[in-house]
Amino acid sequence: MxxxxxxxxxxxxxxxxxxxxxxxxxxxxxxxxxxxxxxxxxxxxxxxxxxxxxxxxxxxxxxxxxxxxxxxxxxxxxxxxxxxxxxxxxxxGIEVPEHDATPGASGLAERLRGANQLAQELYVEALAASQAEGARAYLAQRGIGPEEIASFGIGFAPASGRALLGRLEREKIPAEIGKQAGLLGARDDRHFDMLRGRVTFPIQDARGQVLGFGGRAMSDEQKPKYLNTPESPVYKKREVLYGLHLALAAMRKNERAVVVEGYFDRIAMHRAGVEEAVATCGTSLTAEHARALRRRTQRVVLVFDGDAAGQKAIESSLHVLLPEGLRVEAVLLPAGQDPDDLLASEGAEGLRARVDAAVPAIELVTRRHVANGCSTP
Known part of the structure; x- marks a missing residue:
């Protein structure tokens, strides 16, 4: 920057x-x-x-x-x-020049952010429309109501494939800008909406500006389950933590950051009253994530899925977080469950209690290696 x-x-x-x-x-x-x-x-x-x-x-x-x-x-x-x-x-209304950026980069970034904001407005409008009844029913089935929808800016990408393209055209935003933002795709010189018939989650920076989107399928037939807009000049997965702008005040107050794996897990933490939670966007924790966390807290609690992959993710996260001088704790969830599942089975109080009972992550990793027959973990 x-x-x-x-x-x-x-x-x-x-x-x-x-x-x-x-x-x-x-x-x-x-x-x-x-x-x-x-x-x-x-x-x-x-x-x-x-x-x-x-x-x-x-x-x-x-x-x-x-x-x-x-x-x-x-x-x-x-x-x-x-x-x-x-x-x-x-x-x-003060413009901040980007002196070390390449010529025109600052203007391009603003145009991409503008396109993202327009997309966010469209998706929010679409979720409230009659044709999104299925999307609203899907969210309700996941325990997400109007309060969560409003807080996280959840929306719906119309299935037509041209709704966003048309909105951009009406606002005189070139399709090429939409493509560079990752909002549009192109085939045979024709543009189309990247996200179609999906529930959308805006991915925002610490100031709440929309950088990209995650799209969730609503049926098993729709593949892939998750489809994120690709990286762009303003969206870098290695640097972004989902829900960060909503977590900052709670991080300061509670002197910790709680890291989960996905959008629904982050929203589950919100529903449980754990506001200091953030999620990665389809990637493992990176050195950039660790530095972003260190600037705001000294304590990180990892709450990953209760399967073998989740346990391995805790160990790999230690290699990233410990060099930054962070105190790392972890929660071992029941096998096959994630925070969203746990909220449904144990309620908000149960999920909060598990987070508050986090133990040093290195202790969990050591136990796992010992259980697997390693005498000198």
């Missing part, structure tokens, strides 16, 4: 209204020339959190936290510096 120029950072600091920003999260009251409230970073009964309007800085006289708008977002939303700065820039 390109370094943000100092003049852009200064423009952000100059234009942001710190009282408005912090006031979204803290009940601020005017006190002389400043504003005060209960600190969002530690428990207190008497307000010690102060916002200086003239200097556009905040400071807590109780815990010592302080800084400007960017540092507030970093701390409160569990963002990195570039993520926080870009979030504010987007709100303020």
């Amino acid at each position: 390109a370094r943000i120029p100092e003049e852009t950072l200064q423009a952000i600091r100059d234009r942001v209204d710190l009282v408005d920003l912090i006031g979204r999260h803290v009940n601020l009251k005017k006190s002389g020339r400043n504003f005060t409230g209960l600190c969002p970073f530690h428990q207190e009964k008497t307000p010690s959190f102060n916002v200086n309007v003239e200097r556009q800085i905040f400071h807590c006289f109780g815990c010592g936290e302080g800084g400007n708008a960017i540092s507030f977002l970093i701390k409160h939303e569990n963002l990195t510096f570039p993520e926080a700065a870009r979030t504010l820039a987007r709100e303020l």
